[in-house]
Amino acid sequence: MKKILVIEDNPMVIKSLEFKLTKDGHEVLIAKDGRVAMKFLKEANFDLILTDLMLPFVTGKELISYIKKNSPQTPIIVLSTSTQENIIMDAFNMGVDDFITKPFSPNELSLRVKRFLNKA
Amino acid sequence: MVESHIIEQENFAYIALQEGWQLVICNSGIDAIHWFNKNNNKADLLVIEEGSVPLNGYQTADYIKTELGLMLPVLITVGTVPTQQELRAIAYAEGVIKKPFIKSTTILQINEILERFPERASVQNFSYSLNYLRDIFDGHEESVLESLELFSKSVNTELDQLNVELQDKDYNRIREIAHSIKPSFEMLENETGRSICNRLNSEGVETEMPRLIQDLQLEFASITKQLTRDFPELKIGR
Numbered sequence: 001m002k003k004i005l006v007i008e009d010n011p012m013v014i015k016s017l018e019f020k021l022t023k024d025g026h027e028v029l030i031a032k033d034g035r036v037a038m039k040f041l042k043e044a045n046f047d048l049i050l051t052d053l054m055l056p057f058v059t060g061k062e063l064i065s066y067i068k069k070n071s072p073q074t075p076i077i078v079l080s081t082s083t084q085e086n087i088i089m090d091a092f093n094m095g096v097d098d099f100i101t102k103p104f105s106p107n108e109l110s111l112r113v114k115r116f117l118n119k120a
Numbered sequence: 121m122v123e124s125h126i127i128e129q130e131n132f133a134y135i136a137l138q139e140g141w142q143l144v145i146c147n148s149g150i151d152a153i154h155w156f157n158k159n160n161n162k163a164d165l166l167v168i169e170e171g172s173v174p175l176n177g178y179q180t181a182d183y184i185k186t187e188l189g190l191m192l193p194v195l196i197t198v199g200t201v202p203t204q205q206e207l208r209a210i211a212y213a214e215g216v217i218k219k220p221f222i223k224s225t226t227i228l229q230i231n232e233i234l235e236r237f238p239e240r241a242s243v244q245n246f247s248y249s250l251n252y253l254r255d256i257f258d259g260h261e262e263s264v265l266e267s268l269e270l271f272s273k274s275v276n277t278e279l280d281q282l283n284v285e286l287q288d289k290d291y292n293r294i295r296e297i298a299h300s301i302k303p304s305f306e307m308l309e310n311e312t313g314r315s316i317c318n319r320l321n322s323e324g325v326e327t328e329m330p331r332l333i334q335d336l337q338l339e340f341a342s343i344t345k346q347l348t349r350d351f352p353e354l355k356i357g358r
């Protein structure tokens with residue numbers, strides 16, 4: 001079972017991601033803000049990380065920077081909104097692997113997650 | 121509306137917001153046809169781009185009128201307005217709107233069309249749709265209903281916070297909150313809420329924030345009122 005960390009603060013998005021990823025057979029941990037995410041990242045290794053960029057306490061950019069420094073092999077998918085083009089470009093420049101626009105299509109999410117987990 | 125260009129989509133959404141038009145955005149003509157099927161054909165107007173794929177705007181208009189049998193007015197959006205395409209528009213659609221959307225002409229053209237087709241203009245429930253939630257939760261109705269309660273509770277809390285931040289004039293925090301709750305409106309396919317959040321989050325200037333926040337609160341109240349009517353057993357607004 002692959003372990004996925006979801007870093008997201010919208011409760012409806014969290015619920016839908018948790019439902020879909022668990023249904024697809026993955027173990028899912030949820031961090032509702034950047035501080036909780038940092039705690040999880042220090043305590044465990046993950047096969048994939050899905051993260052929002054605009055988070056309370058610790059920003060998505062800070063998290064990406066931490067992950068790239070401490071666990072560079074872990075793929076990162078950014079959960080973005082359609083109006084964040086500049087922020088998404090910055091994230092790609094920092095080395096994120098992909099992005100999914102919220103609210104996501106269920107099949108698109110499954111396929112993209114599967115693609116990265118198969119590489120791991 | 122079917123529009124693939126994100127900036128034009130936002131332009132139109134902002135005009136619709138100001139005019140009080142309830143907007144549903146589809147990715148393609150086929151998506152629009154599916155939307156009509158799922159929502160009992162309840163719409164007053166279809167605005168579709170000429171070059172939509174796989175069905176272009178004219179083909180979609182033709183399908184809607186001949187196959188679905190709808191007397192729905194259709195406006196085709198184009199980059200330029202050559203004479204030959206106007207002839208096609210006469211055959212398949214009621215008119216052509218040139219892009220980029222200009223507020224005054226867009227409002228004028230759409231109001232003219234709506235006046236020509238008054239029999240379709242009626243009060244309809246576009247406050248929310250459960251189509252996306254049912255899709256993402258694979259038809260698991262309990263999760264769909266739990267999400268509605270989550271919507272009511274979480275957005276209500278954030279709207280209260282928006283008022284606090286407005287009083288404190290913390291406009292960055294207002295933008296962050298709008299960014300955070302935008303997907304909640306999107307998941308209920310509420311275009312008005314999405315569009316206001318978008319405006320607050322990306323382009324909105326500080327002077328228009330009080331009005332936008334008030335509009336968002338009214339839209340939220342309208343959604344929760346409808347949800348309470350439709351699902352009296354749920355903890356909506358309580």
